[in-house]
Structures are given as C-alpha cells and as structure tokens.
Amino acid sequence: MKKTILLSSVLMFLFSCGKNEKVPNAAEVQYQELLSETQAHLGLNKKPIKKLIFKNLDEIEDSKEMNLKLLSIVASNLKIKYSDIKIAESSSINYDNQTTFFVLTTVAHDKKVLKSQDDDEMGNYFQRKYLFVNREDGSIIAEEFDENLGYYDNEAIQFSKSHILKDLFFLNENTPAVAFYTEASASSRIVLYSEKKFTLVTLADKEIKKVLYEYPIRLTNGDSNGSGTFQVETLETGMSFSDHKTNGYFDLIITKNFSYEEAVESDSENGIEEKSDLKIKKELEKIKYNGREYAFHRDDRHRFLE
Structure with a gap:
C-alpha cells in the first residue's frame, strides 16, 4: 500500500509538471514511462x-492475415512446392510477436484413390496441416497433419477452407x-x-x-x-x-x-x-x-x- 501511495504521489507531481509548457520534453517522457510502469504494477493497463x-x-x-512472403519461406522449410499450397483455402494469424499460426491446405497430385475398384485410378488428395512458425525466418516450431480433414476431390463429403x-x-x-x-x-x-x-x-x-x-x-x-x-x-x-x-x-x-x-x-x-x-x-x-x-x-x- 505504501508503495502504491508513493508511486501515485510521484505521478501527481509529474502530471502537474506536465501541465507546465516550460517543462522540458524529457520530463514528459519520464512521466509517461513512470505512468506505464505504475499501471503495470497496479494491473491497470491489462485488457x-x-x-x-x-x-x-x-x-x-x-482473420484476414496472410503473409505470402513468410508462407513461401515456410514451404521451402517444409520441402514442399509452393504451387501445391491452395492459397485460397489456407489461413493464418499472428500468435504472438515471434510466432505465426497457419492452417494450410495442400494437394498431392495423382495419388492412388483408396478403396477403388480400379487399382489404377488416380486422383488429387487434399490435406490439412497445422503449423506454428517463427515469424522472422519461417522455421517450423510445431506441425501436424489432420487426418480427419483429408479428402479426394471426387469424394461425396467435401471440406471447406478452415477459417481462422x-x-x-x-x-x-x-x-x-x-x-x-x-x-x-x-x-x-x-x-x-x-x-x-x-x-x-x-x-x-x-x-x-x-x-x-x-x-x-x-x-x-x-x-x-x-x-x-x-x-x-x-x-x-x-x-x-x-x-x-x-x-x-x-x-x-x-x-x-x-x-x-x-x-x-x-x-x-x-x-x-x-x-x-x-x-x-x-x-x-x-x-x-x-x-x-x-x-x-x-x-x-x-x-x-x-
């Protein structure tokens, strides 16, 4: 409590100084910094x-976020063709200051259709992949395929883009x-x-x-x-x-x-x-x-x- 009262007193003094037009800019900067620190100490600046x-x-x-430049680096790190990523069916969002999350839809061409009567029948197979990546260099932090969302383009049940x-x-x-x-x-x-x-x-x-x-x-x-x-x-x-x-x-x-x-x-x-x-x-x-x-x-x- 004493610490809070002391900080409040200091803030009131700096605030009164801030009203004086003759006070140097350095004092205003110091006031703003101390105000921010005090709010953090008191938990007042938490959303x-x-x-x-x-x-x-x-x-x-x-989410409307989609960093295509970062995605291109991610594709290289994943060792997949950028052209095999369905951009219109992929999404992303910034997870924090260092990390981005992607949901990618990728296509594998000429993949043998499962349970087909014709063993030679081929089709496009769409896969859904979740990724956490480094925002600076596109390095992969964590990745996972979702087998429940994989499908062939001729199947009766289709899956939409995963909307973040x-x-x-x-x-x-x-x-x-x-x-x-x-x-x-x-x-x-x-x-x-x-x-x-x-x-x-x-x-x-x-x-x-x-x-x-x-x-x-x-x-x-x-x-x-x-x-x-x-x-x-x-x-x-x-x-x-x-x-x-x-x-x-x-x-x-x-x-x-x-x-x-x-x-x-x-x-x-x-x-x-x-x-x-x-x-x-x-x-x-x-x-x-x-x-x-x-x-x-x-x-x-x-x-x-x-």
Whole structure:
C-alpha cells in the first residue's frame, strides 16, 4: 500500500509538471514511462479478457492475415512446392510477436484413390496441416497433419477452407488460443447434410495442443426431393467462456438453438396442399477442461426428426 501511495504521489507531481509548457520534453517522457510502469504494477493497463467467442455464426469474423512472403519461406522449410499450397483455402494469424499460426491446405497430385475398384485410378488428395512458425525466418516450431480433414476431390463429403477467427482467445489470464472452424458438406441435392466443426489450439512446449477439437457449431440433417419439398433439422450454437475455471482454464458455455423446418410444395394432381412448418428448441451446455482438453459428448440425437 505504501508503495502504491508513493508511486501515485510521484505521478501527481509529474502530471502537474506536465501541465507546465516550460517543462522540458524529457520530463514528459519520464512521466509517461513512470505512468506505464505504475499501471503495470497496479494491473491497470491489462485488457479485459474477451469471454464471448461468438454469439451466432453470422457474427463470426475471419482473420484476414496472410503473409505470402513468410508462407513461401515456410514451404521451402517444409520441402514442399509452393504451387501445391491452395492459397485460397489456407489461413493464418499472428500468435504472438515471434510466432505465426497457419492452417494450410495442400494437394498431392495423382495419388492412388483408396478403396477403388480400379487399382489404377488416380486422383488429387487434399490435406490439412497445422503449423506454428517463427515469424522472422519461417522455421517450423510445431506441425501436424489432420487426418480427419483429408479428402479426394471426387469424394461425396467435401471440406471447406478452415477459417481462422480474427481474434485470439484466452483460456486463462496468460494462455492464448487460436480458434478456427471447418465445414463438411455432402454434394447432393437429396441428402441435406452439412456440419461446421470448431477447434481451439494452443502452443505448449513446442507442440500443437488441440484443447477443443471439432465441436459441432452448426449441423444440418434432412432430405429433399430436389424441387421444393424437404424436411431439415438444424443446430446452431453460440459460444463463450465462463468466469469459472476448471483445472486452470475457463469453462465453455454453449448455447444450442435447434430448428426444424418442413416444407411441402402443392401438387393438385395428387391432392397435396402446400405446407410449411417451423419449430424451435433451445438448450444450454457447459464444457469443462479436464486437464488435457475440453472433453464433450458427441450428441447426434435429433430433437424433431424421427
């Protein structure tokens, strides 16, 4: 307390000096430096930790960062062709002053298609790679392929670009995490399926740590006749951190919004009238960090579809 009072007194004196136009610039600089040190000592210059990750999916903002010069160096360090990186399907964000995080989509040409009836059939295989790299020289700090996001260009289920959110989020007062989501969807007019999967990663002891992996933040299931008649159930979520911690990390609060829509187009020949129906249900879920990850139970139960 005495130290705080003394620092405050010094600041008040320097502030009164700063009002005097005849005081040299050196005194003003000294005042600003001491003010900054005092605020740090008192914890006054710390930014409040952002608890809201996203309220709804429409409000999510993607990172616009992409240092192509650094990426070119990274490709060389990885010993892959720069042309094999799908730039439009890759993302990055600065993790701290020394480190950048990349999610890269790379393509392997003329790769033998798995489980093909024709052993000679070849195709393009797309892979997803996570990287933490040094911002100065592009050296690789940590890297990892995500086998769950690998796919051939002729498969029924395709994966979108992994979109990194523009802000870092803090799991506690000192641990930043990168957030990103990837959409899986069926290339069919009859089967209505898509899923956005959300992941949180951090860098720990030069290793990539997936503290939350592929949590479904949007899920659509249903079917259609391809011409206006359909029934579809959709889950959309919001996500934020709680003030409460478990095993050192803030708990995650998930708001779930289920909606069911059914539409039938009229058919006068068969006596079918036009129909439209919409139902909504809301739920809440809390996910706690167990010391390794935010473990959650995958819930694929339909709330409306039978």
